[in-house]
Amino acid sequence: MKKFITTIKNIFSIEELRGRIITTMLLLVIFRLGSYIVLPGLDTKQLAGGVSGGFFDMLNTFLGGAFSRASIFALGIMPYISASIVIQLLTVAVPYFQRMQKEGESGRKKINQITRVLTILITFVQASAYIAGTIPPEAIMIDRSFFIISSMIILTSGTIFCMWLGEKITDKGIGNGISMLIMIGIVSRFPGALIAEAVSRGSSLLLLFLLELIALFFVVMGVILLTQAVRKVPVQYAKQVAGAKNAPSKKPVVGQRSYLPLKINSAGVMPIIFAQSLMFIPSLVASAFQDTNDTANYIATTFADFTSWQYNLSFAILIILFTFFYTAITVNPKQIAEDMKRNGGFVPGVKPGEPTAEYIDNIVDRITFPAALFIAIVAIMPAFASMAGVSQEFSQFYGGTSLLIMVGVILDTLQQIESYLLMKHYEGLMQTGSVKGRQNVVVA
The missing domain is CATH 1.10.3370.10 (SecY subunit domain)
Incomplete structure (x- = not known):
């Protein structure tokens, strides 16, 4: 303290x-x-x-x-x-x-x-x-x-x-x-939702309310891990030798090694926003025909209930698809490979140029799938919380776009504050002097 x-x-x-x-x-x-x-x-x-x-x-x-x-x-x-x-x-x-x-x-x-x-x-x-x-x-x-x-x-x-x-x-x-x-x-909206949930539980169900807070804590920790997780790709750079004073030296030229950080969740919250904007369409279209068609009435009722398995399954599939789509348009392996080649960098064991682009593309594909699954789970967590007895307003903070945005913005703000502290030679916000997940260049 x-x-x-x-x-x-x-x-x-x-x-x-x-x-x-x-x-x-x-x-x-x-x-x-x-x-x-x-x-x-x-x-x-x-x-x-x-x-x-x-x-x-x-x-x-x-x-x-x-x-x-x-x-x-x-x-x-x-x-x-x-x-x-x-x-x-x-x-x-x-x-x-x-x-x-x-x-x-x-x-x-x-x-x-x-x-x-x-x-x-x-x-x-x-x-x-x-x-x-x-x-x-x-x-x-x-x-x-x-x-x-x-x-x-x-x-x-x-x-x-x-x-x-x-x-x-x-x-x-x-x-x-x-x-x-x-x-x-x-x-x-969080304080009001928290107070309303505490009041609804009352003193007789205080233990249940504490369990809800503990569950919320672990969900937040999981989202932080997802937001900060990166896959580090080692990159070797040739050491720049300037002037003639280094010419007589017979020592081998040692390259500089750093890491290319590929975020596990490159798409951020955009897949959930895209998917959420489409999820109201089935119930909206079906509601126009529900008075004359039983199937339309079923679709309108089912997709209006965010706790139904049909709604959540469709929501999760859309999120997975949009995660791959948004990652594909935001991460350009060819551009990354060209920038590395132009700056004299290469991935050890991989030829520069097109082979490097294919190597990075394969890594992005492998890390995007688990990220998409995790984002889908986070997105449907409010539905599970609501089915477990949590009020609808408070259950929104157990996942979904709201939680991802809050965690991302807070971490970004903390990193900016810490950069000011470190520039003025103050100790950072963490014991190590850096917020967990920040990318530090490692020189071999």
Whole structure:
């Protein structure tokens, strides 16, 4: 405990780090306050129970309840994430975007500008769908046409403001701003879910509640292992000999050995997000025919229940498929092999160039399959927790996208804080002076 208090003192003794932390906290407070400002012209009493369903519940969790409150931040940063995913896919498939990506800083600025414009267009579409699909007509207290137009403008402005907040956190604060906004929305719902679960258990079932917390601890530890796990591929670099002073030496030239860290989970949370966005389609389509068709009624009922085995089996299969897909578009073995060859590096026992690319590709395939299985298990863990008697709101923290995002953002933020401590010659957050899982170059 004494070491922890000393570390906190060291963190706030660094002026730049202290300023970044305070800036981050202030911007996050602004984001949270905005999530409670309701769209003008609405009767909040008529909004209760306005949104429900797996996909809507996921959005509401990411946005800290702003989605269900019809807040000015009801769409939050999600349109920007959708636009970023579209642009990322275009950089793989469209040569024009590939050329921009290779242009360096100027290319990245162009891509960011296109992403912002696409975000505005997506926000307008999602804003109209949000108003039409989630806000009941009886909740609108003003002229409906005026309300729709004004709300679309306000929701779009709210998303642009959230995007600005995320960029400011990244530039002036600590951590990745966009991820931080999503994480704070998820974390904001955790205390209420925890208290509600404790109250529902009562003193007579206190032991059961403690067992739930222990199970949650081990689930979090497993997700941390998945997030930080890497497969280290040894890479040998020829030692650079400069000048003539080394020429008379008869000693053999010793190469420098380092490691190429290939993350076990290169896809991150994207497979779960993609799969989750598709899982509401069967029940949505079937609900249109359930009054006249028994099969459609069965599909609508089954896929509306996130604890059914049909839902979870389909969800797990989609996650596995999307894990391989997203890993394939984010990890480019040929590019890695070309960069290694250009820098004079090679994998011991493997020829540079195409053989190295095939070697790395085989490793990526072997580590992706267990990662995909683990991600699928993590994604369906909330269903098992709910079936075990945990409340639906608290069970969301036993896995799924929420837990993966929280763990990833917190670890990334801790690593950034630790880098400041080490630069100022303070002891790091861990006994070893480095957060577990950080990649250190090993020189032979």
